Structure formats: C-alpha cells, structure tokens
Amino acid sequence: MTRIPGREAIGKKGWLRAHKWLLLRRSSQLGLLLAFALGPWLGIWIVRGTLTSSLTLDRLPLTDPFFLLQSLAAGHLPYREALIGAGIVLAFYLLVGGRVYCSWVCPMNIVTDTAAWLRRRLNLQSARAPSPSTRYWLLGAILVASLASGTLAWEWINPVSLLHRGLLFGLGAAWAIVLGVFLYDLLIATKGWCGHLCPMGATYSLLNLTGVPKVSALRRAACDDCLDCYAVCPEPQIIRPALKGDGSAIVSSLNCTHCGRCIDVCAQDVFQMTTRFHHRRVGHEQGTDPIADRLDCGTARPVH
Amino acid sequence: MSDPGTTLPEAGDALRASAARRRFLVQVAAAGGAALVGIGLGAYARQARARPAFAVRPPGALAEPAFLAACVRCGLCVRACPYDTLKLSAFGDGVAPGTPYFEPRRVPCEMCPDIPCVKACPTGALDRGLEDIARASMGLAVLIDHETCLNFNGLRCDVCYRICPLIDKAITLDMQRNARTGKHAMFIPVVHSDACTGCGKCERACVLETAAIKVLPIQQAKGELGRHYRLGWEEKAKAGKSLLPQEVLELPVRRPGGGS
Numbered sequence: 001m002t003r004i005p006g007r008e009a010i011g012k013k014g015w016l017r018a019h020k021w022l023l024l025r026r027s028s029q030l031g032l033l034l035a036f037a038l039g040p041w042l043g044i045w046i047v048r049g050t051l052t053s054s055l056t057l058d059r060l061p062l063t064d065p066f067f068l069l070q071s072l073a074a075g076h077l078p079y080r081e082a083l084i085g086a087g088i089v090l091a092f093y094l095l096v097g098g099r100v101y102c103s104w105v106c107p108m109n110i111v112t113d114t115a116a117w118l119r120r121r122l123n124l125q126s127a128r129a130p131s132p133s134t135r136y137w138l139l140g141a142i143l144v145a146s147l148a149s150g151t152l153a154w155e156w157i158n159p160v161s162l163l164h165r166g167l168l169f170g171l172g173a174a175w176a177i178v179l180g181v182f183l184y185d186l187l188i189a190t191k192g193w194c195g196h197l198c199p200m201g202a203t204y205s206l207l208n209l210t211g212v213p214k215v216s217a218l219r220r221a222a223c224d225d226c227l228d229c230y231a232v233c234p235e236p237q238i239i240r241p242a243l244k245g246d247g248s249a250i251v252s253s254l255n256c257t258h259c260g261r262c263i264d265v266c267a268q269d270v271f272q273m274t275t276r277f278h279h280r281r282v283g284h285e286q287g288t289d290p291i292a293d294r295l296d297c298g299t300a301r302p303v304h
Numbered sequence: 305m306s307d308p309g310t311t312l313p314e315a316g317d318a319l320r321a322s323a324a325r326r327r328f329l330v331q332v333a334a335a336g337g338a339a340l341v342g343i344g345l346g347a348y349a350r351q352a353r354a355r356p357a358f359a360v361r362p363p364g365a366l367a368e369p370a371f372l373a374a375c376v377r378c379g380l381c382v383r384a385c386p387y388d389t390l391k392l393s394a395f396g397d398g399v400a401p402g403t404p405y406f407e408p409r410r411v412p413c414e415m416c417p418d419i420p421c422v423k424a425c426p427t428g429a430l431d432r433g434l435e436d437i438a439r440a441s442m443g444l445a446v447l448i449d450h451e452t453c454l455n456f457n458g459l460r461c462d463v464c465y466r467i468c469p470l471i472d473k474a475i476t477l478d479m480q481r482n483a484r485t486g487k488h489a490m491f492i493p494v495v496h497s498d499a500c501t502g503c504g505k506c507e508r509a510c511v512l513e514t515a516a517i518k519v520l521p522i523q524q525a526k527g528e529l530g531r532h533y534r535l536g537w538e539e540k541a542k543a544g545k546s547l548l549p550q551e552v553l554e555l556p557v558r559r560p561g562g563g564s
Contacts, residue, residue, distance in 0.1 A: 075373050
C-alpha cells in the first residue's frame with residue numbers, strides 16, 4: 001500500500017486544516033477567472049480583457065510583464081498604458097513573490113495539479129523530466145525567437161494564455177495543447193510543465209527575488225521524514241535546504257510558488273507561512289545562500 | 305571509482321568530477337532543447353505570420369508584421385466592440401492565436417465614430433492616430449467576380465453601392481453600354497481605394513450565395529505604378545498645357561496608299 005501524501009495530516013488536523021492553503025488557492029484561481037468571466041457571461045463588467053492585459057473597473061490597467069517582454073523583443077514600444085500596467089504588476093509580484101502568479105493566479109495550475117494528483121494516486125513512476133533550469137533557457141530562446149521573427153514567439157503555442165483566453169473567448173483547438181500538458185505531466189515527467197518547462201513561470205521566478213511572504217520550516221526539528229511535502233511540492237528540489245540544512249529555515253529558492261501545500265500536508269506542522277524577515281526572530285544562523293543555489297540551477301554551485 | 309589503488313579523497317574527487325560533468329551535460333541538453341524550440345518557433349512564426357485573406361484586422365491596426373509584434377493578445381478591443389464584429393482568434397482558426405479579426409461576410413465593421421476598439425488597445429497595435437473612422441483602411445473591397453455580379457449582367461442590383469457608408473465616394477456606379485442587349489445600360493460598381501475603409505458592409509450585403517465583392521488585405525488587392533511612371537493627361541492638367549514640345553510630335557503621316 002503506497003502512502004497517500006496528506007492522509008496523515010487529515011487524520012491529525014482535520015480535512016479543512018489539511019486543505020487550507022489549497023482551498024485558498026483554488027478560491028483565488030477560480031475567483032479571478034470568475035471576475036474575468038462575469039462580463040461575457042452576465043454582463044457584469046468588473047474586469048475586461050484577459051490576464052495578458054486587462055482593465056479593471058474601467059480604470060486600472062494591468063499588463064503581464066512576460067507578454068510585454070516578448071513584445072519589446074519583437075521590436076514594439078507599447079503605449080504608456082501598457083507600460084504602467086506592467087509596472088503595477090511588476091511591483092505587486094516583487095512585493096508578494098513572483099511565483100505567487102503560478103499557484104494563485106495561473107489557470108494551468110489546476111490542470112497540472114490534477115495531473116500530479118492523479119499521478120500519485122495511480123502511482124505512476126517515470127522520471128524523464130528535463131533539468132528544472134530548462135525553462136530559463138527556454139525564456140532566453142523565446143526572446144531571441146521574438147526578436148528574429150518580429151512576433152510574440154511564445155504566443156503561437158503558450159498553453160497558459162491559450163487556456164485562459166480560451167475559457168473567456170472560445171477554446172478552439174487549444175484543448176489539445178492543454179491536454180498535451182496534462183498528459184506530459186501525468187505520464188512523462190513529474191511536475192514537468194510548471195516545474196521544468198514553463199518560461200512564463202521562469203519569468204515569475206526571476207520576480208521571486210524580493211517577495212516578502214516565504215514558507216519556512218520553522219519546526220524542522222519535528223520533521224519525521226514522511227516525505228509528504230516532497231511528494232506534493234511542485235518544485236521538490238527546493239525544500240531540502242530549509243528543512244534539512246543548517247542555515248535559514250526559510251524556503252528561499254526563487255522557484256518556490258508559495259502554494260503552501262507543504263504546510264497543508266505536514267502532520268507535524270513543520271511549515272508555516274512567514275515573512276522573509278522571520279528568521280531573525282527565530283534565531284537561526286544565516287545560511288550561505290548564493291543566487292545559484294536559489295535558482296536551483298546547479299551549474300554555478302561549487303563542486304567541492 | 306572503488307579501485308583499491310586510489311585513496312579515498314581521490315575517489316571523492318573523481319565522483320565529484322563525474323557529477324559536475326553530468327550536471328554540465330544536463331545543462332547542455334536543456335540549453336540545446338530550448339534553442340531547438342526557439343528555432344522551431346521562430347521558423348513557425350515566420351511561416352504562420354501570413355494572415356488568411358478572409359480575416360480583416362480592426363480599424364487602425366498597424367501593418368501586419370508590426371501588428372504581430374505589438375498586439376499582446378489581450379482581447380480588450382474585442383470586448384470594446386459593441387456589435388460583436390471583432391473576434392479573438394482561437395488556436396486553430398488560421399489567424400495568429402489571440403489576435404483580433406473579423407469576417408465581413410459574417411459581421412462587418414459598423415464604423416463607430418468614436419472607434420472604441422482603437423481606444424481600448426493598450427499597446428498601440430491599433431493606432432490611436434486614427435481619429436476619423438472614414439480614414440480607416442482595414443482592407444479594400446474588390447468586386448472580384450464579374451461573371452456573377454448582377455450589375456455586370458445588366459441588372460440593377462446596386463446593393464453594395466447603396467449599403468456603402470461612403471456611398472458615391474468609396475463605391476460609385478459607372479454607366480456602360482450593355483453589349484449583350486445592344487440597347488441597355490450596365491451600372492458597374494467601382495470601388496475607390498482612396499475612400500474605401502474595408503468595413504465590409506458591401507460584402508455582407510451582396511445578395512449572391514457567395515459574395516462577388518470581397519474585402520481583401522490592401523497589399524493583396526492593390527497594384528502599384530512604377531515610381532517613375534507619369535500619366536500624361538494628369539501631368540498635362542497639372543501644367544495647364546501639353547508638356548511635349550510641339551516639334552517632337554511631328555510624325556510622318558502614314559496612310560494606305562501613301563496619301564496624307
């Protein structure tokens with residue numbers, strides 16, 4: 001009988017507490033989708049447009065920096081409106097942590113979470129995932145391709161925007177791409193899309209440098225090595241330094257999506273959502289924490 | 305690795321070196337894969353950039369290559385369109401995914417005087433320099449099929465002419481002799497590219513099963529004179545007199561029989 005991650009936590013903390021962050025995230029994801037959909041569905045226009053670029057309450061412009069980046073690379077300097085919109089989004093994610101987008105906003109997260117869940121349930125084993133840093137290479141390649149082709153290169157196939165836009169404007173054949181990502185995550189690579197390939201996530205990882213909220217393994221002494229957190233974490237390589245290292249208990253990796261699922265599934269309540277300044281009060285010694293470690297690239301890490 | 309001849313620290317070094325090599329190779333694979341995707345996307349984008357002729361861009365749209373660099377695929381223009389004219393291309397529609405277009409035969413552009421779609425665009429893919437909708441050039445109507453057009457058959461359909469928001473400017477009727485009957489007139493609709501906005505109301509209204517008049521992308525519809533080319537009668541009108549010295553045109557008169 002394989003261990004089902006989170007089962008112990010449900011027994012100990014109750015179903016609701018063992019799903020607290022998951023429920024909050026799903027509310028956030030679906031709530032945002034609803035805010036966009038109320039207009040076309042019911043004629044209640046709170047937000048117009050899509051996550052790419054939107055206008056809230058006919059006032060607040062928001063633009064996704066990843067799209068703006070591609071557009072700039074393709075050779076277009078947009079109107080001030082889009083630049084201000086991207087500035088606001090940039091400031092927000094620099095404050096809360098870039099990859100909050102991935103786990104609290106992105107509609108694809110529900111798809112890949114479902115794939116990961118099903119994979120655990122079916123006990124599928126295969127480890128053909130590319131390096132987690134592939135996404136950064138891909139981001140670079142996309143910007144070069146945008147420059148070379150004069151178009152927003154990733155937008156020909158971007159599953160994230162195709163899904164979000166599809167839900168609001170009509171899916172077309174985009175379901176095939178979304179299904180492709182689902183099957184890739186289910187059958188080929190664990191957490192393959194969000195954790196290894198998505199260049200949008202890579203962009204938001206770079207914005208993860210300054211975010212204030214951070215997951216911390218504050219009670220790491222209580223860890224009983226059940227590995228449930230590793231099983232549910234979309235970026236499992238990031239937990240170890242905080243949980244098992246001697247340094248800071250803060251999960252400081254740029255790839256942490258702040259999904260809080262590790263907090264949910266831990267029966268020992270090892271993890272908590274804290275701020276990045278929390279470790280001073282806990283009294284942990286400062287860890288050596290070079291950027292390369294935080295990117296989980298591995299290349300720049302000293303070998304000795 | 306576990307060769308008894310090597311001392312422990314040496315074995316450790318070898319292990320670490322092999323781990324470093326492995327990490328390096330994984331990065332090379334990741335970079336190589338990403339580069340391949342980039343090249344594939346770039347190539348695909350170049351090929352898919354061509355917009356199918358049935359799709360017309362909203363008013364104020366930059367020329368197609370610049371438009372594809374500027375449009376962030378947000379759909380704000382589509383939401384701003386009060387007539388459900390504009391659609392956002394879905395994956396597989398044949399138009400760059402997420403970009404706005406309309407099909408005139410389905411729903412033409414109603415040419416709103418306040419041009420809300422252009423105002424809604426946050427990036428300038430739809431150029432706010434367009435302030436008068438009558439100066440839009442979304443495409444160019446072309447009476448493409450003379451064989452089925454009722455007016456070309458000597459009938460008085462005139463629907464495209466009458467529905468045109470710029471009647472007598474963008475479409476005029478040109479009276480010609482009907483050679484078939486020998487005693488009637490034909491009223492040929494003529495589109496004038498300097499006035500036509502490409503709104504597509506004519507294509508929508510054409511009474512045929514398939515429209516004989518269609519809005520085409522301007523670069524496909526329009527010819528261009530050589531830059532050196534001058535039309536003699538225009539130059540003459542401009543100058544107010546013939547520009548040719550009289551003697552140049554003193555040609556010998558050749559008639560059958562040699563008489564003059």
